[in-house]
Amino acid sequence: MNEKDILIDIGFKSEGLIDRSEFLQNALPQIGDKIEVYLEYFEDRNGNLVLSKEKADFMRRWRDIREFYEKEIIFTCKILRRIKGGMIVDIDGFKDFFLAVK
Incomplete structure (x- = not known):
């Protein structure tokens, strides 16, 4: 981690970066935590993967909402x-x- 980014290992050849602003300050991930991420770009200028937690959260919520609709679930x-x-x-x-x- 640095002041701007959090380094994430997703099992690729290179690590990925997520901007710290995508996490609540008191909910920063700790070493060993597993989180869902969305791969935005394979490489930035430094050869790192560019990841997004916000987009992963959005896509998960959208998937859940579609499932509610398809299965006629009340929420x-x-x-x-x-x-x-x-x-x-x-x-x-x-x-x-x-x-x-x-």
């Missing part, structure tokens, strides 16, 4: 605000639009 979300035609909701950190139906 809980938080209404953030009402707008014309519906509302903006938060589903475990994923913001979405729900259409108002009469």
